[in-house]
Amino acid sequence: MEDHMEEELFLLYGKSVKMPVKDERGGLDVSKAVKPVQATLSSLKMLDVGKWPIFSLCSEEELQLVRQACVFGSAGNEVLYTTVNDEIFVLGTNCCGCLGLGDVQSTIEPRRLDSLSGKKIACLSYGSGPHVVLATAEGEVFTWGHNGYSQLGNGTTNHGLVPCHISTNLSNKQVIEAACGSYHSLVLTSDGEVFAWGYNNSGQVGSGSTANQPIPRRVTGCLQNKVVVNIACGQMCSMAVVNTGEVYVWGYNGNGQLGLGSSGNQPTPCRVAALQGIRVQRVACGYAHTLVLTDEGQVYAWGANSYGQLGTGNKSNQSYPTPVVVEKDRITEIAACHSAHTSAAKTQGGHVYMWGQCRGQSVTLPHLTHFSSTDDVFACFATPAVTWRLLSVEPDGHLTVAESLKREFDNPSTADLRFLVDGKYIYAHKVLLKIRCEHFRSSLEDSEDDIVEMSEFSYPVYRAFLEYLYTDSISLSPEEAVGLLDLATFYRENRLKKLCQQTIKQGICEENAIALLSAAVKYDAQDLEEFCFRFCINHLTVVTQTSGFAEMDHDLLKNFISKASRVGAFKN
Known part of the structure; x- marks a missing residue:
């Protein structure tokens, strides 16, 4: 495993470069320069996305312009990224039209996603199909890609070849967070409500039945009068953290990933009682395991553990929350994604740890890396090499x-x-x-x-x-x-x-x-x-x-x- 250790992720600082100009087909013509962009670049930090193999298809000029990026797909072979002037580009194999270009043709050159031109991305998540759920800075929701289980929320099961604006039951809501399981979708609104749709064979949309849900509907039950502050999805389960620090879970539970001490599925939200008295701030889901971060900087894990992804030192599944011992320093960030069996955490002192499936090996205890970002763990060690969140750089020029x-x-x-x-x-x-x-x-x-x-x-x-x-x-x-x-x-x-x-x-x-x-x-x-x-x-x-x-x-x-x-x- 150590053979592939990378140096920590450095944020590169902006400098005057030539701005690639797009040709009629949405390709890049680096022979032309757009001078106004040079001033913008000088105040921007740049993302170092080169650790994800898919970005090897991009030129150095293109990489210097990336401000946000999401790598997804069954082999990490699709990517969506935004540039310094808020244009959106996509690249990759385009399975099920997941690049949103209107066709299913793969592309090894970045193509501009014109249908979202001018939209600023607030959050983005993806499913295994793959399908994509994107929320704009204005709180609008767009979906596209695989739709065999209605995971796009547009009322059909037809694959979405172009981004579709989803307004049913969301027209007066501002969406601030999105989370996708393999074939279902969740969004969180600014007023603390959760809406779900898509595949529901195990109750993962929280409706109380196992019928697939073709359009967004609010998740109620125990969440009816709660204010949700964070959401996450495993392969076929869903999680929500409310403002009182309680965690609610629903969906598939065959590996104990709901943390309820059992293996029975839950068709509606249920509180994780074992966390009584513990205030949780964030939740992150792997394929079939769950991590939570408390307000005291402690991490708890439960669910599947065949690769050591719970960090307990063994490979036994856990149906109850189990403490993860990292170091004396407080944990400030946890990371996992439903397409992988990998876990990561970052401490207040900046140390990044990883455990679980790492390049095919099983790491059963948190392993200190010399990365400075949990994102690097998924670029260098997860299978597939995806991003666990939307990578983003704030364009305010502020330095920590x-x-x-x-x-x-x-x-x-x-x-x-x-x-x-x-x-x-x-x-x-x-x-x-x-x-x-x-x-x-x-x-x-x-x-x-x-x-x-x-x-x-x-x-x-x-x-x-x-x-x-x-x-x-x-x-x-x-x-x-x-x-x-x-x-x-x-x-x-x-x-x-x-x-x-x-x-x-x-x-x-x-x-x-x-x-x-x-x-x-x-x-x-x-x-x-x-x-x-x-x-x-x-x-x-x-x-x-x-x-x-x-x-x-x-x-x-x-x-x-x-x-x-x-x-x-x-x-x-």
């Missing part, structure tokens, strides 16, 4: 504290300290270094020097260390990360040490496995040591023929042989 600090790293115009390493300067800020690192807190306390010479570590290693203090991430090759591991050990930077180990794992091969094992032992990197040992055992014949094995330290060799014997490596 973290983003501002990232920009100031190695900036000579604001720095008050220079490190001279291998004849090159690295610019930094004393106050930030003292805040972020115990070593600098003491070493810079009474120092008035503005130049510090560093000879113990190489320029790439020391620069990566300083950059980490500004960004919480590392950008270094696996080979150079060994030197950074040395530094992290010396400075007692435990989180940096973890990131180094993750990076080093990416570069392991038969030829360097012993050297990396030696480094892990030397720097007391136990996780890396165990990883390298398992790699050596799995490639024992080749590893024992390398020069590294022949030159192995005597004590290390003795311990390696002893440990390998205990795990049966030398049995016939």
Whole structure:
């Protein structure tokens, strides 16, 4: 799994670029420039969408213009995105007309979705068919794509080849959130009401029957007098969080995904009684499992667990809410989507964890990544590689504290300290270094020097260390990360040490496995040591023929042989 670890998601800042002009067919003609857009771009952050394979079909010029994006489909082969000037483009295989272009022809070039021209997207969700439910900033709802179970809400079962405005029972409502199961749809209005339609074989539209629902109807029952603040859908179930922190569930429950302590389906909303006294803020649904986030930053999970997606350390299903232990830091975001068995969470400190099905492997406990976004987990590890929400960048030019600090790293115009390493300067800020690192807190306390010479570590290693203090991430090759591991050990930077180990794992091969094992032992990197040992055992014949094995330290060799014997490596 570590072979595919990506560096954290960086938000790129706008700069003046040429604006592709669309030809008559909706394609892009990058030979023409529209100057007015350049001023707009300078105040916009850009989305880094390159981690989703479908975006490899787009040019660099096109990628620089993306402001919102949603990747969907059974193989992550469809995408809808908006640009800086509010145009909507689609790309992909176009199964069941899910691109909304009026046909079912696939396209490897972005095509403009003219029927929604001028509409600003507030939220968007998708089903497995696939079908798409989109709400505009004005609160209007549009649907298109697969409609075999009336999941488009237009009263028919005909596939929707173009976006259809859904107004039945919603004409006087402002929709603020949309959620899709495999073949059913939910929307949430600004006054806290939930409307549902589509496939209902298990009661997932909450009507009290199992008849499919062709048009939007309000979900009532226990929700009649409640104000709903958040909705989510699993494959065939539905969830709602109300403003008092209670969670209501309905639909399919064969894997315990409703959290009611049973496996019986629920045709109408039912409160999750096991969460009594716990105030839930958000709910997220995977294919057949559920995550909730409380106001205290705690995560609970229940439902299917065949891939470890509950994060409980085993693969046993749970029909009651079970705490997910991530770390002492508060969780601020949970992520899951009904097309995958993957879970993710982000902490207040910016750490991103993932568990469940990750590139075909089962991860049964939350695994610390060095991403900065839960979105990256689904781009790099989910099957299929989709987005779990509509990716979006606000066009106000505002930078968070973290983003501002990232920009100031190695900036000579604001720095008050220079490190001279291998004849090159690295610019930094004393106050930030003292805040972020115990070593600098003491070493810079009474120092008035503005130049510090560093000879113990190489320029790439020391620069990566300083950059980490500004960004919480590392950008270094696996080979150079060994030197950074040395530094992290010396400075007692435990989180940096973890990131180094993750990076080093990416570069392991038969030829360097012993050297990396030696480094892990030397720097007391136990996780890396165990990883390298398992790699050596799995490639024992080749590893024992390398020069590294022949030159192995005597004590290390003795311990390696002893440990390998205990795990049966030398049995016939």
